Structures are given as structure tokens and as C-alpha cells.
Amino acid sequence: MRQTVRNLFLFFLVSVLIGQAGCGGREQEMGPREGFPDQVSYNFHIRPILSDNCFACHGPDADARKAGLRLDIEEEAFKALAENPGSFALVPGKPHQSEVYLRVKSNDERQVMPPPETNLRLTAREIQLIKTWIEDGAVYEKHWAFEIPRYPELPVVHTSNWPVNEIDYFILKKQEEQGYRPNEAADKEMLLKRVSFDLTGLPPGMDLMDKFASDTSSGAYEEVVDFLMAQPSFGERMAVYWMDVSRYADSYGYQLDNFRTQWPWRDWVIHAFNKNLSYKDFITWQLAGDLLENPSKEQILATGFNRNHKITEEGAVDEEEYRVTYVSDRVNTVGKALTGITFECAACHDHKYDPISQQEYYELFSFFNSVDELRTSKTPIDPTVGTPASYAKKPFLEITDEDVEDVLSFVNKTDSSRLIVSVMGDLDTLRKNYVLERGVFNAYGKEVFPATPESIFPFDPGYPKNRLGLAMWLFSERNPLTARVAVNQIWKEFFGRGIVNTTGDFGMQGELPSHPELLDWLALDFRENGWDVKRLVKQLVMSATYRQSATIRKEMRTADPENKYYTRSSRAHLKAEFIRDMVLASSGLLVPTIGGRSVKPYQPEGLWEAATAGGSTLAEYEQDHGDDLYRRGLYTFVKRTVPPPSMLIFDASNRDQCETERSTTNTPLQALVMMNDPTVLEAARVLATQLLREAHSDRDRIRKAFRLILCRQPKAKELRLLEDYFGRKLAEMSETKAEALVAIGESPRPQPAEMVHVAALMQVISTLYNTEEAITKS
Template sequence: MNRIQAIVLTGLLWSTGVVCSVSAGDDGVVDFNREVRPILAENCFYCHGQDGNKRQGELRLDQRQAALDRRAIVPADVAGSVMLQRVHSTDADLQMPPPNSGRTLTEQQKQTLQRWIEQGAKYSEHWAFTVPQSPAVPVVRNTAWVRNPIDSFVLSRLESEGLQPAPEADRAVLIRRLSIDLTGLPPTPQEVDAFVASTDPMAWEQLVDRLLSSPHYGERMALPWLDAARYADSNGFQQDGDTWQWIWRDWLVSALNQDLPFDQLTIWQLAGDLLPDPTTEQKIASGFNRNHLLNGEGGAIPEEQRWVILFDRMETTATTWLGLTLNCAQCHDHKYDPLTQRDYYSLLDGFNRVPESGTPQYFSSRIRVAAPFLEVPSAAFLQRQEELQAAINMADEQIRAATADEFQKWQEAVQVTGALPGGDALPAALKLLLVKPAADRSAEEQSAVQSELRKLFDQKVVPSMKDRVPAIGQKEQAAGRLAEFRADQLPRVMIMSDAQPRETRILNRGDYLTPGDKVEFSTPAFLPALPADAPRNRLGFARWLVSGQHPLTARVQVNRMWQYFFGTGLVRTSEDLGVQSEYPEHLPLLDWLATEFPSRGWSLKQMHRLIVTSAAYRQSSRVTPELSLRDPENRLMARASRFRMPAMILRDWALATAGLLDVRIGGPPVYPYQPDGIWESLAITKERDFTYPASSGNDLYRRSLYTFWRRTVGPANMFDASNRQACRVRMTP
């Protein structure tokens, strides 16, 4: 069952008592966004939506006036509405959806459409495309259960369904739950005992604050960001060259620990390089959109690969911040969301200014990096570079000392260009160079010149300077060691830059070889316009996202916070809040959180604290038979949800429990144990050595966050992890 079918079947299941949601409002009015739009989006918009290239019969059902003009819908006139006639028809030539489409409407869905038309067929703008307004906090009967406004919203819904929240979980369970969520590390037995025994009424809040202040908080919260950013330590494809993008990863962990406000986190990652006098950190932050695959194959066409990267960059940015799927608009107008192909390429223009070729230009024995990049030398690198440079300087001193006398003689010889100072005599060795031009010489003079030349070239060859001065060879060797060291060891993190503006054109069917109309940067027309004084580039776009008047950004982020702490978002489809998304089970709560986020200074830590101090978060996960029947997926939040611990966290817990975990933070990736032959199987040519460089000592037991992530084959001990080849914001069970 797909997600839309799950929604529209809700009303049908209600009649059997399986779920507790009702399909119409309390007043009996059909809710267009909740009940009708999902039916139309799933069954009708593909052929009768905004994509003119695929539209059938010149009929649009995504716009009310267009549907009325074609009399597909006649408000309050069931018999006169052609859409209903076709929906109820049994004639294969007339029936809608067509029998061969693979889509059918249930009787419940047909009745929903009929009641909607009877009530006037009113359309509403998609709920996610309107700026959220903070709703009033509901008044509930069981006020003793409420710890903050989140609980009022949850409890209000439960009370309307005749349900009660689960009791609070055991304290030992709670401290483990919170530790998993905020640091990804287990509490010590002593910490568990102390919390269980505490009678301090603020013990939970104190525990929350301590874990939020832990340096391991940033490591835990970085994991979903790494999946969204498709972060890896290599480029992918056959050569799968290594990178230094771990520098961006370390910046991210630090930024999360410092609680860099989300609006700044957004601006820095999307356009840190475009800020006035950007700092090194801001430039590194822009590496978010350089965490893409990079094709270094011999047959790769640079311009084609550049467009592949551009498309990936658009999809990653849209999924992460807008919660929309834009990729189909590469080739045509979006079939469901109100996004045109022109909208797509107009937005892409802001990303089409990076001076990149699409393939790596910087090579070393193992590294493949594409410009633009930023050199970020570490203290250890600078120390080693100084040592290697010292060897070169020492050789220089030895060379100068050994060649001082010869250099003086050579200098005296070559400085003579005519008569010597104070006289008209010339050194005999230079007489040959000062004879008359050949055309003016007599035969005897010409013979004399040739005789002198023969004498010159018949002389014994003087030993080379390198043979006579060993320090010269030593210097060359030292310089070679320094060059090789810089090539392999000087970290170069790939970043963004707008140094190469390009003309952007709409690509016919998404083919870079068939450009069409020229476009200028702009944001999608169905969303609020960019302010008139905003720069028309990535910086203007990033600021627009977090302006506070954007309908999607805050909703997308708080929905993912809910997904993080409860297993499933308030909107299940956290990657897509567009027309085909699931209707939120708790829309008022979603909008309240979305307005609360910017009002709290876009502080991630404050929002996380708000969620984990709620009574809803502290519930037991025990399932009663009644809840199992009425709300099997726990969408109403009458208990705590059960969901899998991520493999990376499971490994960290195992190491910590065994007393082996090395909790050092940051640095280059490490290579823990893995079965033999996994990397080696990638070596189909001799161009690249894929021998696994297993770590030793404590590096074997670093947190999983720091495990080297090869795109062509992920870490062998992380079975449910993203492959990091594309943006991923939701793990499917």
C-alpha cells in the first residue's frame, strides 16, 4: 500500500473500527486538503494536472476554475458534474480512472467526492504552501498530565478520540532513551542508579541540560545531517578517489555543539562563501553542497557530469530545506506540485555559477578533488611541513658554501661585455666572441674562428654541479618529499564559489545538449517572492528560506525533529510535504512547533529540550490491546513509539558497554575491523589501490561517525545505513 492509499483508506477503515480517524470534520464538512486532494493527486493529477505535455482532454483538476470551465465539476450539482459521471461509469471507454491505468477508486472515495461536490466543491490551497500561523493551545481536561504545550495538543486529540496517554516509562528506561537520542552513548551504571534514586523534582530537566551540553550531542545530531548531505569520504564511481570532506563533517559537529542558530546554519551551508568577508568556517560550511559524487572515469564528459552535479545539488537542497521533490521538473512541469520547468531552472541558475568542470582536477596517489577547494592545514601538518622545509633550507646553505668560489669566478666571467674597466684590453677567452661578423671575415679569419671553436668543444667536459656538490641532490630529494607530502597530506576541502557566472537555459527534456530559453535567478512562483532588495544568488535564496515568512522551511525541520525523537514525523513523508504528502495527523501541533522554532531564535537545542521535556516523550512504549487495534502505528501518540536503534549507534553502544570506545572528537576518518576482500573487490584496474588500510590501537574503536565511508561500498557493519550517494532524510523500515 502506498502512502496516499493509506490516507484515503482511513475513512473506510473507520467503519470497521480499526483506526480512530474520521474522514470528515466534526461538522460533517468534507476537508478538501485532508480528504479530497489526496484522491485527486493519486488518481487524477498525472493526466489532469499542471503538466501541459501530459495533460489529457485539456482538463485540469488541480485548479478549481479550470475544472469548472470544463464542467468537470459543477458545485452542488452531482448529476451535472462530468467528473462524477465518469467516476461512476462502468463503460471502459468512459470510466475514470481508465481501467488500464492501474488506479481505481473505492466506493468510500467516490462518496467523498460526491459529498464534496454537494457541499460546493470548495478548493483550499495545499496546507504546506501557506505560511504557518500559531494556533491557540488547546484546553484539555487532564491538565495534570501536561508538562508543556506539546502535551496539550497531543492530549486534546487523544481526548477527542476517547483515549488516554500511556503512563510514564520507568526511570531506567527514560535515562537510556534520552541518552540514545541526545548523545548516542549509554549512561553509566552509576548515572542510571543516581537518576533512579533521585527525588529532585527537576532531575529530568537537569539530566536533559547535561546531555545537551555534552560534546557528544553534536556527534549524535550530525548523523541525520550527514545522510541529508550525502556525506562520504570518497567520490564514488570506479576510481572512487578519497576526499578531505571530513573537514566539513568536523565543522558540522562543532556548529551543532555550539547551537549555531538554524537560520545561520542554513545560510552558512548554502552560501557561506558569499557572506561579506567570509571566515574560514563559513567557507568550510558551504561544503555541504560539495558532498556529491564526482566522476573521474576516463570516458566521463566534463560538461555532462557538471549538469549531473547541478541536478543533484538542486534535489539535495530542495529535499533538505523545502521538503519537496523537484527532480521531475528537470524535464517537464511537475505533475503534482505547482512547480514549472521554468521555475526549476530559474532556481538552478543560483547554483550554476560555481567554477567547476564536473570532474576531478587535483590528483595525488589516492586523492581526487575538484576545484574550488580550500586548503586547511592542521597543526600537525604545519609542523611536518616545517621539518621538511628545514631540510631544504639546510641543503641550500651547504650549496651556497660549496659553490661560493665557483660562482664568483663565473660571475666575473659573464659580466665582461666589452672593454675592461680602465683600459681597452680584453680577456683572451672572450676574443672569439668579439670577432667580426662572418660575412665580413676573410678566409683566414674564418679558419681561425673555426679552429678556436674546435678547441673549445674538444675540451674535457667539466663535471656537473650536482656531481661536485652533493647537497644539490639532497635538496632535490627533500623538495620532492615536501611536494609529495603536500599533495597527499595537505587537506583541501571542496567548497562553493560564485566565481564563474554562467548563462542558464531550460534544458529540453533535461538534456544539456539541447538548451532552450534563457532564464534568470528567481524562486518558485507558487512560494513567496524573494524580497526586492535581496541578492539574486545563493545568499539571497538562503536568507529567503529562513525569513520567517516561508511556509515550508520551519515545518520541514520541526517535522524531522519529531521524526527523530518519535520514529515517524507528524507528516510521515518527511522528504515530501508537497501535494502527494501524507496529511498531518496533528496539523495544529505541527504549525505551533513551526512558529515556535523561529520565535526561539532558531535554536535547535531549545527545540530539542522542548520536545524531550514533554510528557508525550516520557510515555511508556507498552501497547495495550485497545491501542494495538485502534492506532497500530501510534499516529495519535498515546504511547511512546518503538523503532530501531541506528546501526552506527548500536555499534557505539556495544563498544562503550565493553569499555573499548574511544570518545575523541573529530579528525580524519578511521578504518575499523571489516572482513577481508571487500574493498579489494573494487580494484578492476591497476589505476587505484583499494587495499583496506586497517587502523590500529584506539583508532579501531572510534565512534562510527568517524568510520571511513566509501561510496562504492559502505561500512560492512552498518546494515541499515544510507549509501550516501543521494540525499536521504527518512529511513524506511
């Protein structure tokens, strides 16, 4: 009897475990509508499941397709199964007759989908979503990103006194649906710091802090926003994000990684943002400025965008192989940066997830395939100057002193050396274009002609079949992607996460938009108001959503950990370039010259040399001196094989390829940079010397340093702690130790009589630079 009871107990236990996990790890089916949306959407609920688990074998790629079944197209999914004509993958309204549902819920390892060897498995919720969707008719929808955006109505919200502009209605509506509420507004000091870094990449000056603090008028904040957007530093700030998108660097990449001169193009980008060139012209000129009617030198210079890719200078390479690589880079950059589609996945085969065929990839390839680029040795150096500032690849644009005095006045050309930039220019006789089988550069398949993916929208036969026609296609009112992608990228720059958080992927594998109606509203408003970038930026920073405090309420830490609903401001650290700018600006070291050649600040000795092949024009690191040591981070020389180390540690791009977003990390190496970087230590010394000479007491010096670095008044406790720390450092500071500390950096050093006091105060300032708050915008 006891044995029987024991066996029954074991049977019950095993039954419970199987019921929980199912045979082979399958999860128990949920109740009919438990915890479900009112209506299961193919776009927002079903397609992501199929894309993650099914499309690799049953999606757009014909070569990888199994059992002849395609689930990404409605007509194909409803057909009788090729291997079992009596069965159907989907039977609308009848999940128990639909092989898709039967297979995903099966406990039989021979039948279950996805197969066990893929290590993929659907959750009980996902299985129930599929069942409910089939019960509701298995209605397919065009991928949301390929639908033409339409103006949504402004949502009705309960807290009607919170919204400042249209953005806030959409944000608040989502919050209220979740039972959330927005944060309180940030205090004036923190708001000013945030908006100053966001609009200029620089901390606010003391005068601006004092003025804003004392201005109690209702228009005070808008006045600050207008002031900051009018500064030349606005263009520098916006250019940082575009350098990542455009993969700008000061070297060619690959093994030799020689010097190149593309910085005049960077000067143009700064100029374009400052003069508020429309986004339409900003992109059109970069893609096809040389193809415009009677193009100006400025419009031709803008095409340097498409020559920023890596270029090999190694010997014994196949020229055609690398030329094809360059053309592919341009296609991939347009895809990721301008349409948010991973075109590169279709270079070797039909895209496995998005409806982009390999043929369509090479039709896009055709727009860029006739550039007149033959790899040549270095352009001859000006014998009178001997500077490598003339290194560029054909086709190129020469910028003369006369140009700089006239049409290219924004180019910061400071010497008389020959200055040339790689730009775009097509051959007189266009190349033929072919599908490259398996992506191999000389495996020619079917001949193709310039065209665009049908799934986005067909190329208008009235457009010229060149890069200018491609630009016209991008900015057509029928294009569903360009405006959405643009506003989403800029949104992420200011809010820390995108409405579509995968800014470079609006396809099936990208994240779904958290606020699709807001994205469409912004996209249409942007387009219908002349693609006005400054207007868009002002809308973002004027919103109540943007002005929220960064404080994380206890309940929201769990409810909205990723801040998907924008219940607070972002607390991510500053971009790497802006951390450098903050240090230089707060100390008074920053040289605010706009544009010009890239500069080489302090860098660990031997770093370049250890990673450089022989024969490179950049074999040795020749550090700059004087004012060039104190330029903004935007102007730091980027060598692709050895990017600036301190910036790389703070997540800067290595510029190998187009990047629309940077990772955000927190590592011990970042702390080590702030503690040991010569620029930070020198800035602390320079600021300490300045404060010693202008302030009357140590308390005033510490308070001013606190405000310059953290952009707010110190609390009494903070001030007391820093004073105590300074007192200890001053008491223990010897002349020998002080002399070693003040010797860091090349700027003028303090007088001998000041040395001990400066060294002690330097320790306090260094501590401030090493706080988390110093490198965070909120």
C-alpha cells in the same frame, strides 16, 4: 418450475455480487454522511484522492495533460470541458451535473475514471467524499504546506494534569478526539536509556544511572537532559542525521570511487550543533558562506555541504554532462532537505503533482550553475608525506596548522599533511542559464534567470540573485516551508515518525500532517525563538508525549498500529551508528575522540576488492589499528560503492543522495551481524576480562554486564537464567575453545589463567548484546 427458481436464485446472487463490487469492480456508494468528517476538506480529504488518481493526466504537467482538463487549479476545474462544451468537470452544489463525480462512479469501462488500464480505482468512501465535497460547494484550498503557518490556540483538553508543555496539549487533544488515552510514563531506567541515546547516541554510564535512580527531586529529569545536551557527544549524535541529509561520504562515487577529504566539514557540523549555531546560520553558511561579507574560513568550510555530491573521475566522459548532474543534485538536495519538495520531478517536464514548472526548476538551477568547478586530476600529494589526505576538487579550501590553532580549532588535524576540502565559489563571469529540454544537458531551451517557485512564494527582487539570496528566501517569514520541514525532521529523530511522515515530501504526494496545528505551532515557535536547535530538542524530550512508556496496549495495537497519535513511545531499533557505539561504550572500548579523519574498522575480507574498478585509490581495504578501531560509528569510512556492510544491514544510508529518513527493518542478517561481528565479540571479551578483575562474584559480574548493556537492573528470573547459562558454559569450556574465543580482536587479551573464565563470561555478554532490548532505545 424448479429451473425457473434456479434461474431466479442465480439472478439474485449475481445481482448481489454486482451490488457489492459493481460492474468492472466499482464499489457501492455509501450513505450520505456515514462515517464522514463534519466538514469535507479539499486539502485533507479531496486533494489526496485527486493527486493519487487524477493529477498524472489532469494536473500541472501540460505535456501529459489529457482532454485539456486540469483539476489542480480551481479556475481550470470549473471551466466547460474542451471536448464537450456543454459539460463541466465540477458544478458546485450539483454532483450529478459534475463529470468528475459521474465518471468516478460510472460502471461503464469506456467512461469510468481513472481508466481501467491504469489499475487505479476509487473506493466507495472516496467517491462519497467527492460527492459530498461537490454538494458543499466544491471549495478549493491552497495546498496546506504552501499556506503561511499561523499560531493556533492551545487546545482545551479533559485530562488537564497530563500535559507538561505545549506539545502535549496538541497530542492529547487528538487522542481524546479518537477516544484514546496516553500511555503511562516510562520507568526511570528506560527513560534514561532513551534520552541518553536520543541526545548523545550513547548508553548512560553507571554513575549517571545510579545518580538518576536515587534522585527523587522534581527536577531530576530536566537536570539529566541539560547534562546530556552539554556533552560533546550531542553534536556527534545530531551530526549522524545531518550526514544522511548532506549525502556525506569519504569517496567520490561512480566507478573509480576514489578517496576524498571532506571530513573537516563533518568536524564543523559537530561543532555547529555543539555550540548551538542557529538553524538559520547553519543552513545559510552551508548554502552561501562564501558569499557573506568578509566570510571567515569557518563560513567557507561550511559550504562543503554543497560539494558532498558524487563526482566522476572516469575518463572519456562529457564534462558538461556531469557538471549539470552535480548542479541538479544541489537543487534536489535543497528541495528535499530544506523545503520538503521533490523538485527533481520537474527537471525533464512540469511536475506531475506539485505546482512546479520545468522553467521554475531551471530558475532554481541558476542559483548553483556558476560554481567554479572544472574536473581536474587529483590535487598534488604532499611529497614529504605522500598521503591522499589532500584529494579534493576545485574550488577548495586549504586548512593549515595555523587555522587549526585559531579560527578552525574544532578541526581534528593530527598531522602536518596538506589538508584541503572542496567548498563553494562562483565564477567571476556567471554562466547563462537555460531550460534543458527533457532534462538533456546540452538541449538548450528558453533562457532563464535565478528565481523561486511562485506557488511557494516569489523571489524578493531585493534579494541578491545568488545562493545568498536563495538562503534569504528560505528564511523569509513569508516562506511557509523551511521552519515546518526543519522541525518535522527533528521531531522524527526523537519520536520515530514525523508529524508529516514523508519528511522529504510536503507536496501533493506526501502524507498529510497528523497534527497540523502542532506542526505550525512548533514551526513558528522555532522561528520566533531564533531558530534555536537545542531549545527545540529540549522541548521535545521534556514533553509528556516523549516520556511515555513504549508498552503497546492490546487495544492500541489495532486502533493505532502505526502510532500516528503518539499513544506510546517508539520501539524502533537504534540507528546503525549507535548500535556500534552502544557495543563499544558498554564494553569500555570506545575511544571518545571528537572529529578527525574517517577510520576503517573490521570488515569482511575481499569485499572492497570484489567491487572496485582498477586504478582506484581505494582499490584495497586497509584496516586501521589501535585506537582507530574503536571510534564511534559516525567516523566509519563510507565508500559509496561499498558502504560499511554491518551498518548497511542496519539500514544506514549509502550516501548516494540526500536522505531525510531511513527505513527501519528487522531481518535475519541483523541477528547474524550481532552474533558474528568481530567488534561485538571483541567487546564481549574485553568487558568479560574487565568484570573478572573488578567484581567479586559471577553474579555481580553478570548483573553489572546486564546494566551496562541493557541499562537497567535485571529481574530475579533473568539473573537466574543467565547464571545457569554461565555455569553450563563454564563447565563445558575447554582451553582450546577458550583460546579461539579470546583471540578475536586486536585489543590486549586476558592472562592465560583468566582465559577459560573470560570465555564463558564472554558467552553471557554476547547473549546480552544479541537481545532485542540491547539495540532498542525503549
